[in-house]
Amino acid sequence: MAKSEITAPIKVTGNSYYIPSMSNTGLFKGYVIDPGSSGYEELKGVHVHSVLITHGHNDHFRHACEFREKGARVIASKDDALLVRNPEVNLRGLFSWAKPPMEMVTHFFQGNACEVDEYIEEWQDSSIWAVPLPGHTLGEYGFITEDGVFYSGDSLYSEQIWGKYKLPYSIDRNLCRESLQKIKTLDYDYVVPGHGVPMPRQEALMAADYHLEALDRVDDIILELTAEPISTEDLVTEFSNRLELYKSINNYWLTVVMLKGHLSDLIDKGKMKYQLENYCMYWYRV
Structure with a gap:
């Protein structure tokens, strides 16, 4: 300012x-x-x-x-x-x-x-x-x-x-x-x-x-978007579009960090799992 x-x-x-x-x-x-x-x-x-x-x-x-x-x-x-x-x-x-x-x-x-x-x-x-x-x-x-x-x-x-x-x-x-x-x-x-x-x-x-x-x-949207395995990048895209987030490069990185925090918590609670395929990380709800 x-x-x-x-x-x-x-x-x-x-x-x-x-x-x-x-x-x-x-x-x-x-x-x-x-x-x-x-x-x-x-x-x-x-x-x-x-x-x-x-x-x-x-x-x-x-x-x-x-x-x-x-x-x-x-x-x-x-x-x-x-x-x-x-x-x-x-x-x-x-x-x-x-x-x-x-x-x-x-x-x-x-x-x-x-x-x-x-x-x-x-x-x-x-x-x-x-x-x-x-x-x-x-x-x-x-x-x-x-x-x-x-x-x-x-x-x-x-x-x-x-x-x-x-x-x-x-x-x-x-x-x-x-x-x-x-x-x-x-x-x-x-x-x-x-x-x-x-x-x-x-x-x-x-x-x-x-x-x-x-x-x-945020948790509910993540669980809805991971009904089928989805890559990290696709999840960031779908999630950002759902919330109509401001589109900028630095906001992308902030969103990635925030999402990973929620994903980690959902995994700890047994609500999600992940898998690595061809060096691409996928997330899905259980």
């Missing part, structure tokens, strides 16, 4: 603020949460002593290094710190660990590496606390302030975001479901998601249910 499009911090309640952008940035008592779209220049008048990163995707930490250069600590989870220190890990993960052509890689995974000074698991502050919410990444966390504001990163998508993107990214469908169930039990009054507009608690609970139902719908 261009600097001219960055808005001033908006109060949610108490000392909890957010800056709406392509990726929302949170502010709370000297903490900046997920500075993916808002950098030091945009927040020049705000005292920032620490950067809290919900997860290791660059659209959530792209400007963290700017605050660190000015003396702020950077705090991320043990599992996702590697992704913050070396964003290329995400790029290679999408491409089976080979180096991908850059035009094939979503801009959400491209950006600035940043050293991590402290792990979330070892950090404590009685005015804001961390909640592990893996699924979108292995080490995703959310942060809840004493004001009752929950900065949820990409662990929760609103119905609005599902309507826009159709298939929000996650790497582990089972972990994602567990985290959504946990979100329904947490104590908060408002949610500031990584993408989209803040939600009061009741709306967030409805969003969690919708997200869970959407994950089930």
Whole structure:
């Protein structure tokens, strides 16, 4: 987002603020949460002593290094710190660990590496606390302030975001479901998601249910499309057409990862099997 499009911090309640952008940035008592779209220049008048990163995707930490250069600590989870220190890990993960052509890689995974000074698991502050919410990444966390504001990163998508993107990214469908169930039990009054507009608690609970139902719908479509053995590429094509996904090269790779996560979970549950024929992988339901 261009600097001219960055808005001033908006109060949610108490000392909890957010800056709406392509990726929302949170502010709370000297903490900046997920500075993916808002950098030091945009927040020049705000005292920032620490950067809290919900997860290791660059659209959530792209400007963290700017605050660190000015003396702020950077705090991320043990599992996702590697992704913050070396964003290329995400790029290679999408491409089976080979180096991908850059035009094939979503801009959400491209950006600035940043050293991590402290792990979330070892950090404590009685005015804001961390909640592990893996699924979108292995080490995703959310942060809840004493004001009752929950900065949820990409662990929760609103119905609005599902309507826009159709298939929000996650790497582990089972972990994602567990985290959504946990979100329904947490104590908060408002949610500031990584993408989209803040939600009061009741709306967030409805969003969690919708997200869970959407994950089930993905499973149902996969099972429907695998009545007969189907290759990975054909499954990606049929699935993408069924959901009318946006057609782009980088969205293709995100869809492949998401589908493989669901396929793995369905295999673990005994609902699907696979076979290799002439170096082509086929999937089918049982």
